[in-house]
Amino acid sequence: MENKKFVALQIMYLLGLSLIFCLSLAITDGGMGILNPKAESEAEEENSGMQTYIVWVKKPVRRLFSESHEHLESWYKSFLPKSFTNSKEVMDQRMVYAYHHVATGFAAKLTAEEVKEMETKDGFISAHQDRILPLHTTHSPNFLGLYQDLGLWKGSNYGEGIIIGVLDTGITPGHPSFSDEGVGPPPAKWKGKCDFNGTFCNNKLIGARSFQGGKTTGAPPVDLEGHGTHTSSTAGGNFVKGANVFGMAKGTASGMAPYAHLAMYQVCSEQGCSESDIVAAMDTAIADGVDVLSLSLGGGSAPFYADGIAVGAFGAIQKGIFVSCSAGNEGPGYGSLSNEAPWILTVGASTIDRSIKATAKLGNGQEYDGESLFQDKNFSSNLLPLVYAGAYSNDSTALCDVGTLNGVEGKVVLCERGGGIGRIAKGEEVKRAGGAAMILMNEDTDGYSTLADAHVLPATHVSYAAGLSIKAYINSTSTPMATILFKGTVIGDQNAPAVTSFSSRGPSLASTGILKPDIIGPGVSILAAWPVSVDNGTESTATFNMVSGTSMSCPHLSGIAALLKSSHPDWSPAAIKSAIVTTADIVNLGGKPIIDETLAPADIFATGAGHVNPPKADDPGLIYDTKPTDYIPYLCGLNYTDDQIQIITQQTVKCSEVGVIPEAQLNYPSFSIIFQDLSQSQDYTRTVTNVGPANSTYNLDLKLPGKIAMSVSPSQLKFTEVGQTITYLAEFIPEDGAGKDAPFYQGYLRWFSDQHSVISPISVIFDTQQ
Numbered sequence: 132m133e134n135k136k137f138v139a140l141q142i143m144y145l146l147g148l149s150l151i152f153c154l155s156l157a158i159t160d161g162g163m164g165i166l167n168p169k170a171e172s173e174a175e176e177e178n179s180g181m182q183t184y185i186v187w188v189k190k191p192v193r194r195l196f197s198e199s200h201e202h203l204e205s206w207y208k209s210f211l212p213k214s215f216t217n218s219k220e221v222m223d224q225r226m227v228y229a230y231h232h233v234a235t236g237f238a239a240k241l242t243a244e245e246v247k248e249m250e251t252k253d254g255f256i257s258a259h260q261d262r263i264l265p266l267h268t269t270h271s272p273n274f275l276g277l278y279q280d281l282g283l284w285k286g287s288n289y290g291e292g293i294i295i296g297v298l299d300t301g302i303t304p305g306h307p308s309f310s311d312e313g314v315g316p317p318p319a320k321w322k323g324k325c326d327f328n329g330t331f332c333n334n335k336l337i338g339a340r341s342f343q344g345g346k347t348t349g350a351p352p353v354d355l356e357g358h359g360t361h362t363s364s365t366a367g368g369n370f371v372k373g374a375n376v377f378g379m380a381k382g383t384a385s386g387m388a389p390y391a392h393l394a395m396y397q398v399c400s401e402q403g404c405s406e407s408d409i410v411a412a413m414d415t416a417i418a419d420g421v422d423v424l425s426l427s428l429g430g431g432s433a434p435f436y437a438d439g440i441a442v443g444a445f446g447a448i449q450k451g452i453f454v455s456c457s458a459g460n461e462g463p464g465y466g467s468l469s470n471e472a473p474w475i476l477t478v479g480a481s482t483i484d485r486s487i488k489a490t491a492k493l494g495n496g497q498e499y500d501g502e503s504l505f506q507d508k509n510f511s512s513n514l515l516p517l518v519y520a521g522a523y524s525n526d527s528t529a530l531c532d533v534g535t536l537n538g539v540e541g542k543v544v545l546c547e548r549g550g551g552i553g554r555i556a557k558g559e560e561v562k563r564a565g566g567a568a569m570i571l572m573n574e575d576t577d578g579y580s581t582l583a584d585a586h587v588l589p590a591t592h593v594s595y596a597a598g599l600s601i602k603a604y605i606n607s608t609s610t611p612m613a614t615i616l617f618k619g620t621v622i623g624d625q626n627a628p629a630v631t632s633f634s635s636r637g638p639s640l641a642s643t644g645i646l647k648p649d650i651i652g653p654g655v656s657i658l659a660a661w662p663v664s665v666d667n668g669t670e671s672t673a674t675f676n677m678v679s680g681t682s683m684s685c686p687h688l689s690g691i692a693a694l695l696k697s698s699h700p701d702w703s704p705a706a707i708k709s710a711i712v713t714t715a716d717i718v719n720l721g722g723k724p725i726i727d728e729t730l731a732p733a734d735i736f737a738t739g740a741g742h743v744n745p746p747k748a749d750d751p752g753l754i755y756d757t758k759p760t761d762y763i764p765y766l767c768g769l770n771y772t773d774d775q776i777q778i779i780t781q782q783t784v785k786c787s788e789v790g791v792i793p794e795a796q797l798n799y800p801s802f803s804i805i806f807q808d809l810s811q812s813q814d815y816t817r818t819v820t821n822v823g824p825a826n827s828t829y830n831l832d833l834k835l836p837g838k839i840a841m842s843v844s845p846s847q848l849k850f851t852e853v854g855q856t857i858t859y860l861a862e863f864i865p866e867d868g869a870g871k872d873a874p875f876y877q878g879y880l881r882w883f884s885d886q887h888s889v890i891s892p893i894s895v896i897f898d899t900q901q
């Protein structure tokens with residue numbers, strides 16, 4: 132593990148960027164209240180030395196009459212102290228969850244001594260304290276090439292018959308996005324439950340349950356936050372005409388799979404999302420019969436056996452369920468990803484071609500374009516006095532922290548982004564102090580990435596460069612003046628999609644030999660359903676909001692996976708991922724390489740394969756498939772112990788028998804190559820399956836700038852049948868001076884026929900300093 136960290140650290144060092152090891156909030160600094168890690172009742176339990184632990188154990192020895200739930204639960208109970216087993220009441224209080232499908236283990240309230248005692252029992256593998264993980268559209272369907280009555284939407288009948296399970300803060304039933312108009316009844320396999328009363332569940336919203344602080348509560352999973360309503364409607368919301376906020380971004384809103392079914396599993400409260408609840412919800416969702424799981428939440432990098440989401444997701448893919456997760460909002464530093472397991476689709480965030488424009492105009496005539504969802508058409512274009520919030524005293528005033536501003540009455544106030552203070556909260560402080568308007572400038576690391584937020588006063592969010600120019604102007608005159616010009620919804624930005632600053636970056640620390648993130652999708656200023664009105668219902672009756680985060684890009688991909696599953700019911704989760712990855716776009720609308728927050732071309736650790744292209748993913752030509760058992764030799768190659776692997780696979784594993792493969796030998800649709808020894812070349816095989824026309828011939832196109840030569844054999848793939856597989860060998864050969872000219876190389880291996888282009892991105896990094 133240390134080696135892998137070292138590689139990532141080396142890259143970060145070489146590129147002069149700092150390492151950020153925080154947990155990821157998949158919604159950005161927009162004011163999610165989910166930061167306080169412990170509820171009060173839990174604090175009380177801590178006083179008595181009790182904590183919730185997740186305990187992984189081996190599978191019980193098979194009995195004659197199969198492994199019933201009762202048998203499994205009595206096996207779990209055998210690990211607990213006698214004092215529990217003797218009293219039903221104590222057992223009910225202390226046993227939090229017994230997992231049945233995705234994991235062999237349970238969650239229980241235990242003291243450290245009780246855990247210690249358990250460790251000596253036969254069949255025990257490991258125990259760790261429950262973790263609290265943070266949570267990490269009218270236009271985006273068209274931007275992604277989805278049009279009514281055409282192509283993929285038509286071919287998949289808008290995701291009909293597919294069930295998307297969303298783990299989040301709950302949902303707002305009755306919202307028009309969750310109407311079941313045009314949606315048929317759920318398939319017969321559906322076994323889920325709806326804990327909303329009466330008519331709130333329907334053919335669209337077919338499941339709704341709450342998992343919080345232990346038990347499945349039976350309480351209706353009402354969304355008090357907004358996040359879960361937004362992500363669910365992005366994945367599978369129905370068509371809603373005239374959706375908008377403040378009259379902006381007006382149009383027909385819909386999710387990616389508007390006729391798919393939705394099931395909400397509420398796992399997050401205002402305190403965050405606990406890992407034991409997440410695993411319980413995944414366990415239930417799999418038994419319920421979902422087809423796709425969408426998780427816009429996650430913690431920092433961890434070995435897969437110690438990461439509940441990775442463990443649960445492996446249980447899911449074993450049942451053919453696709454799992455899509457947010458990459459995290461800890462960018463732009465390298466090695467800042469969440470949810471890195473190769474059986475998960477890891478989704479970064481990029482812009483769409485829409486901005487809600489608001490321009491800062493200064494007394495010297497200079498104008499700086501920025502964004503704000505709240506557009507005050509009444510705001511005067513006359514210049515007002517301009518002040519820099521940090522001018523008088525210190526950093527916290529510069530950040531417009533709560534209670535810090537005074538003397539700004541009637542003025543335009545320049546505030547700095549960051550400091551853990553929500554962007555909207557900064558505007559609230561300016562408004563409280565009597566300011567007339569706010570110019571919010573980026574921090575250095577956010578560069579040119581701006582966001583359209585529902586500010587509470589006239590405001591615009593501008594780039595770091597614009598902020599510096601505005602500061603210099605303030606210094607240059609004794610009477611600085613400014614105003615904000617509101618220009619409304621503008622579509623057609625040729626720089627879109629662009630990777631946004633907060634999107635977490637690779638390389639993966641948990642498994643550097645797998646390229647992550649896999650893909651980027653829309654995650655900036657996304658309009659979707661919201662529980663309450665943010666514009667006091669002035670412009671519409673249905674309630675929508677525009678928010679940003681990898682939380683928003685993940686459900687786009689979950690919905691697209693649902694469409695692909697509907698149009699290709701026989702594709703495995705790995706096949707769907709391969710189709711998405713190998714058909715991604717690497718250029719923007721202007722035909723130039725996708726850029727990042729610095730306006731320079733984004734690198735492979737920001738984009739992964741590139742930007743999702745759903746119509747192309749529907750017809751990829753070739754796929755790189757992987758069976759669940761193929762991950763076992765890969766996990767052995769990560770040097771996990773047999774017991775650690777068993778936590779993930781729920782089967783007895785002996786690496787000495789199944790064999791070991793290097794990470795890069797997994798049949799993944801991309802390549803992440805690490806060189807520790809430049810005297811040796813490395814070779815890997817890949818197997819592709821023909822899902823295009825029976826008679827297809829593919830030729831090779833290789834691009835890997837830098838001092839690594841590549842050789843691929845065969846260099847032509849000739850298929851005569853659908854479903855036929857061909858294995859090829861890719862060799863990476865270091866040349867003199869490899870790795871001395873750049874910290875890493877990136878390129879691709881592309882197979883192309885008359886009709887298809889199948890691209891595997893390649894990263895090559897060097898770890899040669901020992």
Ligand SMILES: *[C@@H]1O[C@H](CO)[C@@H](O)[C@H](O)[C@H]1NC(C)=O
Nearest residue numbers: 304327328329330331351353
């Ligand atoms: C159903 O739930 C809604 C919202 O939670 C509530 O307003 C309504 O009164 C409930 N209806 C019944 C019949 O319980």
Ligand SMILES: *[C@@H]1O[C@H](CO)[C@@H](O)[C@H](O)[C@H]1NC(C)=O
Nearest residue numbers: 377505506507508509510669
């Ligand atoms: C703009 O002015 C009109 C007329 O005075 C008023 O009704 C409206 O509420 C104002 N809008 C805003 C956003 O302040």
Ligand SMILES: *[C@@H]1O[C@H](CO)[C@@H](O)[C@H](O)[C@H]1NC(C)=O
Nearest residue numbers: 524525526527528534535536
């Ligand atoms: C910064 O200034 C504000 C307002 O004057 C004050 O409330 C705050 O305590 C100061 N913070 C520090 C760190 O000095």
Ligand SMILES: *[C@@H]1O[C@H](CO)[C@@H](O)[C@H](O)[C@H]1NC(C)=O
Nearest residue numbers: 599600601602603604605606
């Ligand atoms: C503005 O002036 C202050 C005080 O003279 C100085 O510290 C600051 O660096 C200047 N800022 C810019 C952007 O020139």
Ligand SMILES: *[C@@H]1O[C@H](CO)[C@@H](O)[C@H](O)[C@H]1NC(C)=O
Nearest residue numbers: 505586587588665666667669
């Ligand atoms: C909405 O209404 C509340 C309460 O009346 C008010 O404080 C707030 O400023 C209003 N927001 C907008 C955007 O008009």
Ligand SMILES: *[C@@H]1O[C@H](CO)[C@@H](O)[C@H](O)[C@H]1NC(C)=O
Nearest residue numbers: 132133134135768769770794
């Ligand atoms: C696993 O251990 C072997 C032998 O020590 C080493 O060569 C390899 O790099 C390790 N793999 C990982 C992923 O750490």
Ligand SMILES: *[C@@H]1O[C@H](CO)[C@@H](O)[C@H](O)[C@H]1NC(C)=O
Nearest residue numbers: 824825826827850851852853
């Ligand atoms: C593929 O090509 C072979 C040989 O040329 C031919 O016999 C076969 O009919 C073709 N199959 C299809 C589906 O076109």
